[in-house]
Amino acid sequence: MLDIKFIRENPALCKDNMKKKFQDPKVVDDFLKTDEQWRKLRAEIDTLRHDRNKISEEINKAKKAGKDVKAIVKKAKDIPNIIKKNEEKQAKLQKQLLPLLAKIPNIMHESVPIGKDDTQNPEIKKWGKPPKFSFPIKNHVEICESLGIADFEASAKSSGNGFYYLEGDLALLNQALIRFAVDFMQKKGYYYIETPIMLKNEILAASLDTEEFAKTIYEVKDEGLALIGTAEYSLLARYTGATFLEKDLPKKVFSYSMCFRKEIGSHGINEKGLWRTHQFNKVEQVIFCAPEDSYKMYDELLKNSEEIMQTLDLPYRVIEICSGDLAAWKTKSADVEVWRPTTKEYGEVMSLSNCTDYQVRNLNIRVDRQGKRELVHALNNTALATSRIMVAILENFQNKDGTVTVPKALVPYMPGKIKIIGKKK
RNA sequence: GCCACGGUCGCAUAGUCUGGUAUUGCGCAAGCCUGGAAAGCUUGUCCCUUUGGGAUCGCCGGUUCAAAUCCGGUCCGUGGCGCCA
Numbered sequence: 338m339l340d341i342k343f344i345r346e347n348p349a350l351c352k353d354n355m356k357k358k359f360q361d362p363k364v365v366d367d368f369l370k371t372d373e374q375w376r377k378l379r380a381e382i383d384t385l386r387h388d389r390n391k392i393s394e395e396i397n398k399a400k401k402a403g404k405d406v407k408a409i410v411k412k413a414k415d416i417p418n419i420i421k422k423n424e425e426k427q428a429k430l431q432k433q434l435l436p437l438l439a440k441i442p443n444i445m446h447e448s449v450p451i452g453k454d455d456t457q458n459p460e461i462k463k464w465g466k467p468p469k470f471s472f473p474i475k476n477h478v479e480i481c482e483s484l485g486i487a488d489f490e491a492s493a494k495s496s497g498n499g500f501y502y503l504e505g506d507l508a509l510l511n512q513a514l515i516r517f518a519v520d521f522m523q524k525k526g527y528y529y530i531e532t533p534i535m536l537k538n539e540i541l542a543a544s545l546d547t548e549e550f551a552k553t554i555y556e557v558k559d560e561g562l563a564l565i566g567t568a569e570y571s572l573l574a575r576y577t578g579a580t581f582l583e584k585d586l587p588k589k590v591f592s593y594s595m596c597f598r599k600e601i602g603s604h605g606i607n608e609k610g611l612w613r614t615h616q617f618n619k620v621e622q623v624i625f626c627a628p629e630d631s632y633k634m635y636d637e638l639l640k641n642s643e644e645i646m647q648t649l650d651l652p653y654r655v656i657e658i659c660s661g662d663l664a665a666w667k668t669k670s671a672d673v674e675v676w677r678p679t680t681k682e683y684g685e686v687m688s689l690s691n692c693t694d695y696q697v698r699n700l701n702i703r704v705d706r707q708g709k710r711e712l713v714h715a716l717n718n719t720a721l722a723t724s725r726i727m728v729a730i731l732e733n734f735q736n737k738d739g740t741v742t743v744p745k746a747l748v749p750y751m752p753g754k755i756k757i758i759g760k761k762k
Numbered sequence: 763g764c765c766a767c768g769g770u771c772g773c774a775u776a777g778u779c780u781g782g783u784a785u786u787g788c789g790c791a792a793g794c795c796u797g798g799a800a801a802g803c804u805u806g807u808c809c810c811u812u813u814g815g816g817a818u819c820g821c822c823g824g825u826u827c828a829a830a831u832c833c834g835g836u837c838c839g840u841g842g843c844g845c846c847a
């Protein structure tokens with residue numbers, strides 16, 4: 338959420354920001370109106386509490402002096418009831434206030450392109466040449482099935498749609514990708530953390546909005562736990578309530594985890610294969626930094642992602658998320674998309690975001706600056722989500738004989754240092 | 763899972779039995795002092811609000827004029843026992 342004080346002081350800016358996102362700015366007015374009522378009530382309650390505290394003190398003094406307190410106690414008895422009534426009113430207002438607050442989005446960076454939806458996200462960079470094939474190409478599902486390195490029939494039987502069995506060389510390629518990405522981030526000086534994959538519902542709910550939660554998160558019934566959709570959540574949760582020392586910032590961390598997503602209403606979840614699944618492996622980067630550094634860190638995170646793509650020799654482009662497509666908690670965001678020769682399109686494989694202090698305000702993650710505590714800024718970016726990168730490798734590096742060449746950078750990570758997947762042994 | 767004990771201001775700690783101003787030390791910040799520093803002294807050091815105040819003792823609720831303190835529930839931690847990859 339945004340800082341309430343900031344909304345009070347900058348209503349025009351908040352509304353203008355919403356207009357740029359093609360959202361109804363009326364929410365800001367509704368919020369301010371309710372907020373004013375809340376504050377007024379708050380002041381009343383404070384006065385009542387003050388009266389009560391004073392009377393209690395009087396009773397205490399009178400008692401100690403050995404005086405009869407019956408008369409004062411009788412007087413004091415009415416106040417708690419009035420307070421209680423007002424507190425109930427206040428709680429009601431609070432309940433109205435929170436959803437309104439959640440609807441007011443983070444203030445976008447001035448560089449964010451204006452656009453209605455994802456069709457208007459501009460391409461800001463393109464790297465690598467899409468491969469040319471002298472033979473009819475297969476998509477990754479056909480490659481997997483012809484080489485026997487994945488089984489989607491078996492996973493459909495065991496778990497339903499959106500799962501997969503990886504077998505043999507492909508399962509090993511998956512592990513190679515994870516190791517490659519972990520080594521890469523480690524060399525960049527990021528700190529490696531393996532996190533819980535289940536979080537308490539309320540902890541998880543603090544990192545994303547209610548709608549997003551309902552659409553993506555699997556809950557573990559009767560346990561009050563939920564499976565993470567990305568290690569971003571568990572990494573943020575790791576630092577909930579933390580106060581960093583200024584010398585420890587920027588705090589650059591990364592994690593490998595399995596991720597679980599319901600993908601309710603998502604396009605393509607019924608498609609067979611590895612592109613969109615309920616369960617996948619991801620190496621994730623997260624940075625906590627001083628507010629003035631967050632756009633510098635944004636550039637660094639993007640550079641990391643691009644280097645990974647370039648090292649794997651995968652053709653990609655970078656698109657910037659336009660105002661209308663930008664999630665409420667982000668001020669700026671970009672996707673790295675990989676070339677898919679089978680669809681002749683680029684598809685999302687990495688997602689970079691600067692969330693500034695919007696998430697962190699709920700989580701209360703701060704930096705101590707000479708005795709003053711300030712909220713940090715939080716950023717996140719994919720390092721490598723293996724299933725989609727495997728799709729890209731299988732499709733871009735396929736050979737005429739049906740085999741697939743392992744990208745050079747991954748060969749050292751493959752058992753036996755094999756250079757080709759699917760070669761008859 | 764069972765039993766015992768515990769959770770207090772950044773850290774440490776008193777207060778809980780017997781309800782009535784949240785104690786002390788350390789660390790940190792500002793000021794005084796100093797040639798400069800240390801020491802010493804003063805003030806501050808979670809949040810909201812500010813003329814006053816209000817809230818806060820893991821969390822939620824109850825009793826009460828008044829709850830760190832009493833009652834109920836819950837979460838977390840430590841030790842022991844049990845189970846176990």
